[in-house]
Amino acid sequence: MTDQQAIRVENLVKSYDGRRVVDDVTFAVSRGEIFGLLGPNGAGKTTIIECLVGLRAPASGRIDVLGMRPGVDRRAFAERVAVQPQTASLFPTLSVDETLRLFRSFYEIGVVPDAVRDEVGLTAQARTRVKNLSGGELRRLLLAVALVGDPEVLILDEPSAGVDPAARQALWETVRALAARGITVLLSTHHMDEATQLCDRVGIIVEGRLVALDTPEALILARDAETVVSFDVAADADVERLVPLAGVEGFEIENTSRGRRVRVRTGDADALIRKIAFVPGLGARRIDIARGSLEDLFIELSRQGASDAG
Amino acid sequence: MPASAHSVPHVIAGGDAPRRRWRDGAFCRLVAADTKDLVRTLQTGFVSLFLFAFFLAVIFAIEVLFAMAATDARITVVSEDASFVSTIDSSLGDAVAASTPDAATIVVAEQNGHVELVIDAQANPDWHSVWRAVRGAGVAPADISVVDTDGVWRTDIVQQNLAPAIGMGLMAIAFVGAAVPLVSMRERGLLRLLGTTPVRTTTFVLALVPVRLVVAIAEIAAVLAIAAIRSYTDIGMLWRLGISLMLGFAMLLSIAFVLAARARNAANMQQWMVALTMALVGIGGGFVPPQTIPAPLQVFFDVVPTTWMIQAISADLTGATPAMSVYVLWALMTGCTVAALAIAARTFSWDREPGVRRSGRRDD
Numbered sequence: 241m242t243d244q245q246a247i248r249v250e251n252l253v254k255s256y257d258g259r260r261v262v263d264d265v266t267f268a269v270s271r272g273e274i275f276g277l278l279g280p281n282g283a284g285k286t287t288i289i290e291c292l293v294g295l296r297a298p299a300s301g302r303i304d305v306l307g308m309r310p311g312v313d314r315r316a317f318a319e320r321v322a323v324q325p326q327t328a329s330l331f332p333t334l335s336v337d338e339t340l341r342l343f344r345s346f347y348e349i350g351v352v353p354d355a356v357r358d359e360v361g362l363t364a365q366a367r368t369r370v371k372n373l374s375g376g377e378l379r380r381l382l383l384a385v386a387l388v389g390d391p392e393v394l395i396l397d398e399p400s401a402g403v404d405p406a407a408r409q410a411l412w413e414t415v416r417a418l419a420a421r422g423i424t425v426l427l428s429t430h431h432m433d434e435a436t437q438l439c440d441r442v443g444i445i446v447e448g449r450l451v452a453l454d455t456p457e458a459l460i461l462a463r464d465a466e467t468v469v470s471f472d473v474a475a476d477a478d479v480e481r482l483v484p485l486a487g488v489e490g491f492e493i494e495n496t497s498r499g500r501r502v503r504v505r506t507g508d509a510d511a512l513i514r515k516i517a518f519v520p521g522l523g524a525r526r527i528d529i530a531r532g533s534l535e536d537l538f539i540e541l542s543r544q545g546a547s548d549a550g
Numbered sequence: 551m552p553a554s555a556h557s558v559p560h561v562i563a564g565g566d567a568p569r570r571r572w573r574d575g576a577f578c579r580l581v582a583a584d585t586k587d588l589v590r591t592l593q594t595g596f597v598s599l600f601l602f603a604f605f606l607a608v609i610f611a612i613e614v615l616f617a618m619a620a621t622d623a624r625i626t627v628v629s630e631d632a633s634f635v636s637t638i639d640s641s642l643g644d645a646v647a648a649s650t651p652d653a654a655t656i657v658v659a660e661q662n663g664h665v666e667l668v669i670d671a672q673a674n675p676d677w678h679s680v681w682r683a684v685r686g687a688g689v690a691p692a693d694i695s696v697v698d699t700d701g702v703w704r705t706d707i708v709q710q711n712l713a714p715a716i717g718m719g720l721m722a723i724a725f726v727g728a729a730v731p732l733v734s735m736r737e738r739g740l741l742r743l744l745g746t747t748p749v750r751t752t753t754f755v756l757a758l759v760p761v762r763l764v765v766a767i768a769e770i771a772a773v774l775a776i777a778a779i780r781s782y783t784d785i786g787m788l789w790r791l792g793i794s795l796m797l798g799f800a801m802l803l804s805i806a807f808v809l810a811a812r813a814r815n816a817a818n819m820q821q822w823m824v825a826l827t828m829a830l831v832g833i834g835g836g837f838v839p840p841q842t843i844p845a846p847l848q849v850f851f852d853v854v855p856t857t858w859m860i861q862a863i864s865a866d867l868t869g870a871t872p873a874m875s876v877y878v879l880w881a882l883m884t885g886c887t888v889a890a891l892a893i894a895a896r897t898f899s900w901d902r903e904p905g906v907r908r909s910g911r912r913d914d
Contacts, residue, residue: 293746294746294902295742295745295746295901295902296902311902314745314748315748315750316748318746318747318748319748322746323746325739325742325743325746327739328739328740328742328743329738329739329740329743330740330743331583331586331587331740332587332591333586333587333590333591334583334586334587338582338583338586341579342579342580342582342583343747345575345576345578345579345580346576346747346748346749347747347748348748369590382743385743389747389748
């Protein structure tokens with residue numbers, strides 16, 4: 241583990257009842273980086289996070305967080321690493337302020353509770369009891385509880401679950417600002433926009449395996465090799481003329497009320513469009529280009545993982 | 551997040567948030583949180599107090615029913631201590647006058663080293679007043695017995711059940727009022743969250759004690775008041791009674807922490823704890839008079855830790871004779887408390903998966 245690495249996971253394996261839910265996962269997160277664990281429900285994201293914070297013991301593999309082994313010295317670890325669990329409750333009868341002051345009292349060093357409360361946008365709910373908070377407000381309070389100890393590493397399990405779009409944007413701002421201050425953030429999500437816009441790097445987990453790991457841009461670029469060009473042609477158009485065109489990696493035809501809709505997969509969409517325009521008798525119109533997205537990659541990898549498992 | 555919140559500067563992220571090195575008393579904060587939780591969540595507090603109050607109400611009701619149903623007109627109060635006879639006359643006269651307004655007669659006869667006070671009335675006399683008069687003359691409760699015309703022993707239901715009543719109160723506070731909320735916190739994921747903070751296990755668990763101690767003291771005060779009014783207890787032995795109550799409550803809490811160390815279902819836990827409390831009070835002498843329990847069974851009952859507590863309390867609260875010396879009972883209770891605390895410390899789970907390595911520190 242280098243000094244620049246805040247989190248190092250090597251060959252992590254976790255099994256339940258003989259079934260591997262985390263299978264040989266290896267990744268590292270640099271200090272100040274926002275790292276996203278992306279994956280469908282049940283992929284193993286929460287299990288990885290629970291291993292990272294010492295709530296679960298790996299079957300094999302090694303985890304280092306800030307040079308510490310999770311679960312070995314709970315108090316020293318918890319002073320520097322905070323977690324917002326996916327499902328957790330607080331004292332239902334305490335108010336927001338009482339909750340934050342309580343959790344603040346657990347830490348040697350931290351921030352003033354009122355500042356955290358204001359930061360997550362719960363100023364108006366300062367005296368509201370936890371049991372009367374909405375789902376989104378509760379998620380924000382859990383985030384505040386995680387921040388009140390001024391952690392060096394912040395681990396968020398599905399932080400935007402149940403949060404409205406405006407609150408998500410504010411959450412992202414908060415997370416970006418934390419990273420700018422040098423705090424390492426690892427979050428799990430299945431929101432593609434969250435991963436794309438917020439994370440410096442993402443790891444895609446499918447069926448417990450890490451199937452992709454890079455920056456969102458690099459992953460999208462890799463996906464871009466399979467841009468889909470779609471266009472309409474007349475019902476009697478000779479689409480076989482597409483076959484000899486360079487750059488065509490395959491196409492699908494769908495009958496529509498206007499004739500036929502052709503979808504061509506290509507690695508060079510611009511060149512293909514120029515060629516299609518000059519194919520005699522094809523008459524291509526209503527041309528669309530669908531470049532690869534992280535969501536496409538995610539869906540493809542998820543399907544691939546599911547079929548492999550099946 | 552509401553739009554208004556967005557105008558708030560990112561003081562934390564900007565690094566300008568007031569950061570402080572402070573230890574704002576995690577213990578005090580936890581005690582305050584626990585107190586508010588108990589006060590604002592009436593159910594747990596109510597169940598804890600209900601068992602005690604209900605049991606007291608039942609034993610007083612039984613006493614009234616027994617008094618109404620009794621038909622004996624002649625009751626003999628027997629004292630094994632004859633030394634009080636010369637000092638008892640005036641108080642005994644008052645007691646008899648108060649208890650038997652229908653011109654009962656009382657005959658004091660001294661024979662074979664004990665004194666018989668025969669109350670002869672038109673109808674069932676209130677022998678409790680005479681009993682208290684004898685107690686007031688300095689005779690220990692264990693040295694006074696009451697028999698009716700047929701020679702059947704008459705028992706003071708309240709005296710016999712006062713120690714089991716406070717035992718039930720303390721057990722309800724520990725088992726229902728402490729163990730159940732702890733399991734509920736685990737069930738709701740709160741312990742899991744707390745387990746990811748630096749709060750010490752001992753700090754967290756000990757913070758559950760103060761508010762429950764206050765409730766326990768209130769119950770103890772009620773029982774002491776009854777014991778004092780009915781002349782069961784000697785002021786001079788209150789220190790010993792205090793130690794018995796303190797050791798007993800500590801033992802019950804430590805057992806409660808063992809019971810709650812791993813459990814995850816609060817509803818089941820509550821049912822089991824109420825049932826356990828009732829069973830242990832029965833074993834400790836509540837519900838059924840100990841003299842009616844077969845000797846072999848009583849031997850088994852006498853090795854149950856909660857029976858030690860009830861017997862030790864009973865010795866100084868109502869003057870009962872325990873199966874063992876009170877000092878031996880203290881030693882046994884202390885040993886049980888230490889063992890239970892050790893087990894609780896080893897088995898208590900913040901809801902982390904078994905197998906997660908412990909810190910190696912005393913406090914994990």
